[in-house]
Amino acid sequence: MAPVSATIRVQRFNPDTDDKPYYDNFDLTPERDTTVLDALHMIKAEQDGSLTFRRSCRHAICGSCAMNVNGHNILVCKTPLQDVLNKNGRVTIRPLPYLPVIKDLVVDRSSFWEQYLRVKPWLIPPEDIPEKEFRVSPEEVTALNNAETCIMCGACYSACQVIGLTKGYIGPHALLKAFLRVKDPRDAASAERLADLAGSDGVYRCHTIFNCIDACPKDLNPTQAIETLRKLAQKRLAYERSRVQRQRSLQNPIVVD
Amino acid sequence: MDKSHRFNTDLLAAIETAHLLDFSEVIVAGALERKESRGAHARTDFPKRDDENWLKHTLAKKTDVGPSLSYKPVYVDWERYPPQERKY
Incomplete structure (x- = not known):
């Protein structure tokens, strides 16, 4: 196929010199x-x-290049331009x-990172840690739904209308x-975590709009994770x-007398 | 070219290019001196690993006439992990 010219429309804005954003x-x-990205x-x-623009690894592992292309949050490094053109006819x-x-x-x-720190994203181990390594069963790993493969690109966060x-x-x-x-068998703070997550900024804020699932470049399912946390929080309560x-x-x- | 004072990735790239040139010089000087092959440092003129002479770190200092090299011993736990040639 002979190369065809394409027009890329990009939103530009430098707050120091521009009154408002414009397109080039x-x-x-x-x-x-x-x-x-190319x-x-x-x-x-x-x-x-x-x-x-931000970019680094250019193979979908650093999470720097999440952008909104034709209304969808994607990683531009792993999206062929031709696919976008075929689908929408414009970029x-x-x-x-x-x-x-x-x-x-x-x-x-x-704000993305501030919210991230609120959930104490690190492992809180039990007091009596095993002498050697923690043993985790394949079933326990499967239950995590690949959530550990999140690359923190921000696509879901910025797709969420809430x-x-x-x-x-x-x-x-x-x-x-x-x-x-919470699902990590090595973590000892599930109860405290669930109590925090059941607050007004937590799991009950989600309106199950599913935009996060749509946006995730790693095909993860934050909505389902939130649903699971809701159920566990209810159980705990x-x-x-x-x-x-x-x-x-x-x-x-x-006393009955 | 980006001449703005805000998030100037063009300027960043220029600064990084200068650093890349500095470090290229260090890598080439160190590699020329290291007359052996070790891991990614592979030389056709010295295809074998030489622990006797080259089991040491290369240190480079910046001078007006280019990098100046010196060496520092490698910490080795001879009891538990004696060095041996890697074969793949």
Whole structure:
């Protein structure tokens, strides 16, 4: 197939000099295997060096290059330009939605990382750690639903309409990580985690819009993880309540005379 | 070219290119001196690993006339993990 020229439409914005964002069109001739990121590189190298975007590994493992292309959050490094053209006939690249733009396609991810830290994403081991390694069964690993393969790219976070409306919401990325820790047989803080996650910014904020599943470049399922956390949080609450009930009835036994 | 003061990735690339040149010089100087083959450092003129002479780290210092090389011994646990040639 002879190379055909393509027009890439890119949202530009430098808050220091521009009143508001605008679009630039760039024409280029892609090869058969040109990715959307390659196209951005071609534009930056050959047409406009001031075009600014984040990228690093260019094989979908660093999570730097999540952007909004034709209305979908994707990793531009793993998306062939031709696929986008075949599907939509046009290419419009915008920064991740709902996040403050630093410049062009670069967004400020501070809130993303702040919410992430709220769920204590690290492992909290039990006091009596085993002498050698922790043993984890294949079933326990399967139950994690590959959640550990999340690359923290922010595609789900910025696709979530609840995030757009409620800045307090912990967000799909952090709740997925919380799910990973709650289900982790090596973690000793599940109960505390579930108590935190059942708060007003936590699992009940999710409106099951499923945008996070749509956006995830690693085919993960944050919505299902959030649903699982909800169920576990309910169970924990029910257990806590019945425990309080039991203690009360022990303290004040009903005396029948 | 990007001349802005905000998130200037063009400037960043220029600075990084200068560093890459510095480190290329260090790598080439160290590799020329290391007359053996070891891992990714493979020489056709010295195809064998030479623990007797080259079981040591190369250190490079920046001078006006290019990198100046010195060496530092490698910590080896001879009891438990004596060095041996890798064969694949």
